[in-house]
Amino acid sequence: MENVKDSRKLFGHELSPKADIEAIKEKLLSAYADEWIAGYYYMLTAEIIQGPNSGVIAEEFRKEAVEEITKHASEIAKRLNELGVDPPRDFTKLWSISSCKYPPIPDDPFDIDGFIIAAVKAEICAINAYKELFDLTHGVDPATEELAEDLLRDEVRHRTEMTNLLSKEGLARLVKELSGQH
Numbered sequence: 001m002e003n004v005k006d007s008r009k010l011f012g013h014e015l016s017p018k019a020d021i022e023a024i025k026e027k028l029l030s031a032y033a034d035e036w037i038a039g040y041y042y043m044l045t046a047e048i049i050q051g052p053n054s055g056v057i058a059e060e061f062r063k064e065a066v067e068e069i070t071k072h073a074s075e076i077a078k079r080l081n082e083l084g085v086d087p088p089r090d091f092t093k094l095w096s097i098s099s100c101k102y103p104p105i106p107d108d109p110f111d112i113d114g115f116i117i118a119a120v121k122a123e124i125c126a127i128n129a130y131k132e133l134f135d136l137t138h139g140v141d142p143a144t145e146e147l148a149e150d151l152l153r154d155e156v157r158h159r160t161e162m163t164n165l166l167s168k169e170g171l172a173r174l175v176k177e178l179s180g181q182h
Ligand SMILES: [Fe+2]
Pocket: 035, 038, 067, 068, 072, 126, 155
């Protein structure tokens, strides 16, 4: 008798034979982990930042955290399900399979620009990941390709919204840090 794993060969027949289904599943799983980790750090940021503007900025972080988890991670889990894959049952595995992880956050809760800079870097990593997923699926896996496009657009919006929260000095700091990375 075939076991459940064998029956999962039935999943994914909507893909072209040229599609690298294992690479697509792996990329979806790492993006799923990235979304949970970003959501966690956005919530953490909202809870710990301090200073005169912290209330407004915390609300922005909470709003984006909700979108990362309830839209992005959820949509990715649905697509994985369609491909016969469950997200990890072991929560600690999320960190190990995440390709973005999360940039270091400041020790000083008043360094709000530092927290925003970490978030912008996380969004840039997410944009790169969805661009890679798009390239991997383009023309061979339309369902995942469309998801990658949708999430890529959201992350570009997040990057812009986060960047707009920076002070003038914070923006200069971000530009300097990003140019040092390349
Ligand atoms: Fe996201």
